[in-house]
Every structure is written in structure tokens, then in C-alpha cells.
Amino acid sequence: MSNKRLGVVVDGAFNSGLTVRLDPGVTTEQLRIGSFVVVEGQRNRYFSLISDIHLKATDPRLLSDPPRATSPFIAHTLSGTSTYATVEVRPMLMLEKPDESDPRALLEMRRGPQPVKTIPIHFAELREATELDFATVFGKEGGVYFAMGTPLTMDIPICLNLAHFVERSDGIFGQSGTGKSFLARLVICGVIKSKVAVNLIFDMHDEYAFDKQTEDGRWVKGLRQIFGPQVLIYSLDEELARRSGRNADVTLKIGLNQIEEADVILLSEELNLRQTAEATIGLLRDHFRGQWLLKLLQMTQEELEEWCKNSGAHAGAASSLQRNLKRLQRQEYIVEEAPFAALDDMIESLDRGKHVILQFGRHNSVLDYLLVSNLVTRRVRQRYEEKTRRYEESKNPKDKPRPLMITIEEAHKFLNPAVARQTTFGIIAREMRKYNVTLLVIDQRPSSIDPEVMSQLGTRITGKLTEERDIDAVLTGVSNRNALRGALESLDTRQEVLIMGHAVPMPISLRTRQYDEAFYQAMGAPEASQGPEIGIRDLFGED
């Protein structure tokens, strides 16, 4: 285990961090922006991040006239003396060092790392972090501590506190191909294994349930194959339900009676609705209540004109609305009337500790995704609010709703500033924490998500982002933005992420854990020979 000294503190301020002069012989190329290092003060140990690296020369003339044809001897002598490097280091946490002579102090040390309240003085030593340092800060794997990956320069597990993770809504960001969906799968596996929450996953591209080929041609398992009957598969697509070996458990139908005004407004763009649509729908609702959509779609031309006359609606607007909404009716999974029982069953399964993946199959247009996810989530939200109220009345631990984490890909579709106030997801992101429902938001373009939602995210995990706006968005409301910006910009394009927020004591760059056979085993996956088929007992039984 290396415990290598890198340099000494020569300057600094509490507000801007420390400047460390690197020792001669330590090259800048040994260090990475954003890497985790330790400053040994006299009384405290400071767990810190490298936020910048500077090259310096003691005599500016050297820079204007660098030695030509230098001998190795001279070059070797100059480096680290006349020419040297400093690094900017940001203390993030500190740990009081025990006074070894006092046994009581050793006990006190168990309090663990604390927020930084001071800085070390001149010549405090900067060194590489050891395995023990990582374990001290990030905890040891096991229980709610879930290994997410390894530091960029070392091969030891770094853990996420999953209990903290599911307490608030979280985000996974990064350009396409950085490994967001894989990362989400890793985290969800951790959540399932540690039982800190149940999951509802809106799986637009059918990536989560069954095996899937990676970009480099390997096949990786889906959640159903790892966790078997603990994971239920709902599908919008009847064909999926029939596939052998990869079949869904339930085919979901959506009734026109279940579609509300807000769902339709959310689809304004997809359905080409005019500005007047909202007013017309308002009038329809006044007349027909829950039946408004069905009634509107059933009306003939004459009936519609008649209704317009009676209700004062604009005839042109009404018939264009009718024309546009016919598109909904044509979706295969939409029926005139569907009971809420199917959705409520699903919610009950969640409450029994099952996890649900809703697959869209062939119905994976933006329209389907927005409509169904929003509608299902609205029902979930209602039921969770009821449950929470019941629990608050009875105070019976049995009534306590299980924490639920809802995963949505392409989250900006629900959470962009124009719609975030109306969609159920927007409401959940802002206030459902109190009802034990949180979101796992996955998106390539964090800048298109409502800043208010972004600021509510507890933990953010982000892969490489190049657009300035996206970087700014991911870092909104985070302290030490400059240090983290550097870390973010220096990430590799695949499988490297920066994690910050509620579930980690301090931000850290990681190489994401490999999603492979060893991982399935660690999650307790059944042997490959066992099929994923499950019986009715599994569907409804207690786990």
C-alpha cells in the first residue's frame, strides 16, 4: 500500500483552498484533477480533492529563455527546484487525529469525518490517499453501503450509502454512451439487494428487464434474470407478453377514462394541440366529468357542433381537438374503459416489496412514454399520499409505505421548465420525499431540466458532459464548483463518473463497477441454468 508524500502546503485560505508545492521528483502527471488526497495537519487529517495544477518557475527569466539543448543533468536539477509545480487542494472533510497517549481520544475518533472548519498551517504534508482513508470516508461495503466502483487511480471499492440515496430524488447524467443506463442498473440492483426501497422503472427502450447486448458485443443480464420473481414485468405491448423466456407478467391497458386533462396538456407538442385546447378541455370536463375524453371522441360532427353551441365552446377549436385526440384512441394499448384495479394491483405489489419494470415494447414513441408514465405515476402518487396519511393516523409500523424509487429515462421530457410544474414527476421531485417517493432521473441534457428540480436532487452522478450549459446545470447549488468542474471535464467518455451529494460524504470521481458475471453473483443471481419463469405464487406471494 503506497503512502506517498506528494508535497507540502505553502499557501492557502479557508475560502479558496490550499496551495501545495510538489516535492522534487513528484511529477504532475502522477496526479489527476479531482482525485482524492490527504493533507496531514498537526491535529487534523484533511480529506481533500485536487482542484488545479500549476507549473511555476522561481525566476521568470527562465520562462522567457528556456535552456536550449539542456543536458539531462541540468534538466534533472532544474525540475522541482527552479521549475516546479503546485497543486490547488480543496479540503472537503476533516478528521481529528487521536492523541495516541490518551485512550479516550481514540474512542472519540469514532465520530468519523466532519465538515471542514479550519485549514492546516504551512508545511503540512500532502500525501496520496490510502485504502484506509477511503474506507474511513466512504464506509466499508455491506449493508446499505454499496460498492459503486473504484477510484480512478486505485483498485479499492468506493461505496454509496443507499439509505441516503433513496431518501431524496437523484440524478444520473452524462452524454450518450457514458454508461448511464448501466449505472442505473447497478444502483437499482443495490437498492433491490439491500431492500432500502422498491423500484418502479419506466423502461422506454426495454433495457432493464432482460439480457441486452452491450456496445462491445457482450450480453449482459437484466434485473429479472438477476433477481427472478422479486422483479415483476408489466408491458404495454401484448407481443412482449407472449415472448417465451422473456415474457412479461402483466399486459397493461390504459382506459380513456383514466386520461386526465393534465396528461393531454403534457402531450400538447406531440399531439399538435392548439393554444385553445386547454379552454376547450375545461368546458368538456365541466360537462362530462371523468367521461370527457371518451365522450368527445364518440361525438359525431353534428353532436359536437350542437355541444359547442350549448356550452359556448369554439367550434373550430373543438373539432381540431377531437381530430388530434383521435390519435390517442388509435394506440393499441388504449381501451375505452379500464379499471384502476390493474394499476392498484401493481402498487400493491410494490408495497409487498416487489419491484416493477414497465416495458413499452413497440409503443416507445415519446407520446406513449409521456402519457403512460405520467398517468401511472399520478396513480402511484395518489395511493402513496393516502397510505402516508393512513400511517400518520394509525402510527402502525405495518402501515408505513415502503420507500419507492421511480426511474425515468429522458427525464427532461417530464421535467423541463415548461412542464415540470404540472407533471406528476415535477411534483414528486419537489415534494414527494415526505411521502416516501423519490425519482431516479436519467438524462443526457441536464440543462434542459427545470433548475428548481435540479436543485432538489440529493445525489448526482454524472459522466462526461461537454456542453457548458450541462456542466453548469449539474453543478447548480453545489459548493466548490470550480474544483468539481475540473474533475468533471477530465472524466473519460465511458464508465467514469463524478458522484456528489447526499449519498457520499464528499464528491469523488470513480471508475464505475463492471456490470458482469461477478456482479450478478455478488447480487445473488441464480445460476445461469435456472430459467426466469415464475409462477402465480411468486407473483402475489410475500418475498
Next chain:
Amino acid sequence: MRIGEIVETTSTGFVAESFTLNRPPPLGSLVAVSLPAQDMEIYAVVAYGQTVGLDPGRRAVRRSTEIVFDEAIYHEHPELKHILRTEFGAVLVGYLAEGQVWQHLPPQPPPLHFSVQTVETGELRRFTDHLLYFRLLLSYNGPVSPLQVLAANVREVYRQRGSDRAWLDVAAREIATLLKNDHEALLTVLYAIDPGEASAIAERRGQL
């Protein structure tokens, strides 16, 4: 080995007359003055050398002929040994007292007429294991620039320590630290102590 006698002495250095004409100790070499009464050994670094007539106001005259020149002149004119003298100046760089090496100026200048001696390798190693004395060398003002005296000392010690590369690297870094604000001065010294891989590389390149 005794090599000279102190003929002028101050707190920072002395001038000695060399026992051998025209052969003062090498520039930069470490010499010592023993003070048995105080159980002390004072160390100095040779900072210049010169050979002059007894009457310093008068310049020497030409002695060579067509057939008598160089060494032969001294055989032809044995009296030269008596009317010429070789002197060298040395900078005080530290002392040994109570078994410990100190690299600062001794409390008293070495006494006049005492002997100047060479320093054995073991003793030289012991003294040059520390490099604080470079600072004294650099603050000396004499006929030879302190940078050149320092460089000569490093070359001499490097040679006497048996081409000790590790020592040379440490010494070079110490010099780089001392001269950090004067890049030109630093390069002057470094070029003068470079053990010469550069020329070896250049040669190899030339052969290709």
C-alpha cells in the same frame, strides 16, 4: 600533509604561502588548519592562487631564450625559487570541534603562521555530507567569482568522493535552491559542474 603557511588571516578567510612554487592546492579543494590546543580543525575552500615576486610592486621579467624555456628556466635560474612565491587564498567554511562538524564561521580566525593541510578523503566525505557551507562560499568576495569557486569545489569534491553521482545530484539541487532567483548564475554553475552526459549524447548523435 602540510602544504602551506598562513601569511594573512581574517574571520572569513586566509592567504597562505604554498610550499611548492607554482603549485598551489587545486581551486575549490578543501584544506584544513589544525589547532591542537583548542582541539579544533578549521576547514577552508581554496578560492584563488597566484605566483608573484617578493616585491609585489614589480612585475616579473622575461627569462626565456630560444633554447631555454618553460621548466628549463627554473634550472637555469635556481635563484628564482627564492625571489618568487606562490600564494593561495581560502574561504573559511566551517570547523570540527568536540567531534562535530559545524558549517558556519569559526569563532576566531586561524592563527597566522599556522600550517595549512590537505584533507583526507574520509574527513572530506564527512564534511561534504552537509552542504550548508555552499552559502559561505557564495558570500565570499575575492578575485575569482564565487560562482566559479563553488563550481570548482563541487567538481573537486565529486572527484574526490569517487564520482559520487548521488552526491552531485543533491549538490546541484541545493545550488538550484540557493540561486533560484538568478537563473543566469544558476546555469553558469550548472554548466560548470555538469559531469558531461550532454556531450556524450551529442557525440553519439554526431556519429549517427
